[in-house]
Amino acid sequence: VSQATGAVATAPLQALGDSNGVSLAQGGTTWRWWPARALPLDFSAGAGRLAQDERSYARTLASIATTNALVTPRLGIDAGIGAERYSGAGAGAATITTARAGGRYALRDHTSIFLGVERASLWSTQDRREPRSFTRVLRLEALGPAFAITRTSAAVDARVAIDGQVQLQLDHGRYQDGNRAVSVYGHYQRTLTNRTGTWTALRPNVYWESFRETSDVYFSPGQFVSVGTMWHTIRTAGPWRIEGEINPKVAWFASRAGLAAHGLLDVSRTVGPLVAGGGAFLTWDQRTGYSSWRVSGQVGVRLAR
Numbered sequence: 001v002s003q004a005t006g007a008v009a010t011a012p013l014q015a016l017g018d019s020n021g022v023s024l025a026q027g028g029t030t031w032r033w034w035p036a037r038a039l040p041l042d043f044s045a046g047a048g049r050l051a052q053d054e055r056s057y058a059r060t061l062a063s064i065a066t067t068n069a070l071v072t073p074r075l076g077i078d079a080g081i082g083a084e085r086y087s088g089a090g091a092g093a094a095t096i097t098t099a100r101a102g103g104r105y106a107l108r109d110h111t112s113i114f115l116g117v118e119r120a121s122l123w124s125t126q127d128r129r130e131p132r133s134f135t136r137v138l139r140l141e142a143l144g145p146a147f148a149i150t151r152t153s154a155a156v157d158a159r160v161a162i163d164g165q166v167q168l169q170l171d172h173g174r175y176q177d178g179n180r181a182v183s184v185y186g187h188y189q190r191t192l193t194n195r196t197g198t199w200t201a202l203r204p205n206v207y208w209e210s211f212r213e214t215s216d217v218y219f220s221p222g223q224f225v226s227v228g229t230m231w232h233t234i235r236t237a238g239p240w241r242i243e244g245e246i247n248p249k250v251a252w253f254a255s256r257a258g259l260a261a262h263g264l265l266d267v268s269r270t271v272g273p274l275v276a277g278g279g280a281f282l283t284w285d286q287r288t289g290y291s292s293w294r295v296s297g298q299v300g301v302r303l304a305r
Contacts, residue, residue: 001162008032010300013044014126018292022052022137024126026059038070044082046127052140057088059145061127063098071103078102084121086145096121097280102153110159121145122218129298131266131279136219143217148176163191179220183209187230197237203230205247224253226260241271241277251285258287273302 010030017023026048033041042065050057059148063082070076080100087093102116123145125133137143155169166188173181187205193300194200206227228249235242243266261284268277278297285291 007034007303008300009303010129010298012047012127012129012296012298014294014296015124016133016135016292016294018135019136019290020142022050022054022135024048024050024059024135025122026126028061028127038067040069041066042080044127050086050123050140050145052222055088055141057086057140057145059123060085065100068104074106076106078104078116084146085243086244090143091144094144096146096148098124100230110158114153114155116154117150119148119150122147122149126294129277129279129295129296131281131294132262133281133294134283134292137217139217147218150174160188163194165189165191166177175253177215179215180212181209181220183207185274193233198233198235200231200233203232203247204228205230205249224251226251228260232246241268243279251287256287258285260285260287264290284300 002198008031010032011027012030013027015025017199026046028044030042030044031282033043035041042063044065045062047058047060050059061082061084063080065078065080065082066243067078068076078100079102080098082098083095084098085093085095098118098120100116100118100120102114102118104112104114106112113211117217122135122137151171151173153169153171157165157167160166168186170182171183173183175181185205185207187203189201189203192200192202193198194267207225209221209224211222214220214222226249229248230245230246232245233243243264246261246262247263248259248261251258263282264279266277268275276297276299278295281294283292
């Protein structure tokens with residue numbers, strides 16, 4: 001328990017780019033501290049730069065958050081508040097206040113239920129070590145960097161067999177320009193291998209989203225559907241952890257269907273109090289010719305126990 005509640009300092013780095021010329025590069029620092037055994041607090045700050053073509057913007061951020069703070073053995077709470085500031089030559093400066101609150105309750109039959117709400121920017125997901133992320137931005141200068149979304153989410157994760165798990169998530173988003181979006185994601189996970197050092201699963205999945213209005217400055221389809229089958233594996237050996245996945249799928253929107261896929265590779269290693277890792281996430285869509293990449297890395301050190 002003492003090791004799990006020691007203070008930790010990390011230095012994350014993130015970068016992304018896509019076939020529309022949108023890019024982001026940033027770095028920062030996070031300090032995790034436990035004022036109580038079941039209450040982790042993350043203090044984060046970072047800075048970077050957004051760009052597309054000749055236009056670029058500086059981005060700075062700061063936040064304080066807690067994730068899975070255990071109110072009871074079955075109820076974990078997420079909460080956070082922060083600010084993101086954007087500035088660019090000739091564009092002035094703008095600040096977005098970010099916030100999130102949610103809770104996950106674990107039932108006795110290996111089922112969990114999550115409810116949450118958050119206010120974020122289109123770039124907030126890029127602050128995570130988690131590589132799985134992309135950007136909706138099509139025309140950065142026309143949209144502006146400080147564009148906010150308020151999203152409400154509900155999710156259920158249930159074990160339906162010894163080697164079978166089902167997940168269903170529903171999101172509703174309110175965009176700064178008055179647009180609305182609804183999305184549903186679901187998958188069935190079948191574990192193929194589960195032994196020391198190796199876990200592998202097959203995950204048929206479906207995703208649907210619909211925007212009330214389409215926009216030419218961010219991806220906002222009237223109807224979008226994708227159906228895929230993901231292969232996901234995690235391997236561990238001593239201090240090493242390697243995770244990989246690939247998800248080929250068929251995507252349909254604008255009355256046309258095409259092939260699409262995403263892939264992930266993530267590697268980390270622990271050496272005494274140090275943990276270092278990095279990951280890459282790639283997406284591709286055959287119908288539109290769109291592709292994107294994101295890399296993230298992090299070095300962390302345990303400061304105390």
